[in-house]
Amino acid sequence: MTSNKSFGEWGELMGDPILATAILDRLLHHSHIVNIRGNSYRLREKMRTGAYGSPSTT
Incomplete structure (x- = not known):
């Protein structure tokens, strides 16, 4: 598994630090x-x- 977020940021990302801690x-x-x-x-x-x-043109 890869992530560009540090472990400390997972709680904020998931909105629940306790859940993030358990998952990690x-x-x-x-x-x-x-x-x-x-x-x-x-x-x-x-x-x-x-x-x-560069701006995309469609």
């Missing part, structure tokens, strides 16, 4: 957590091609 407790019990920092490869590619930030 069960999800993370036997998990390996890998924190990845840095710029997004997808965003970098969009910026390279000029697709990021």
Whole structure:
């Protein structure tokens, strides 16, 4: 499972910190957590091609 939110933000995101704590407790019990920092490869590619930030026309 992946998320761009930190564990501390899940309570606010779900609107119930106790529920978020219980969910995270069960999800993370036997998990390996890998924190990845840095710029997004997808965003970098969009910026390279000029697709990021340009208004869409239909």
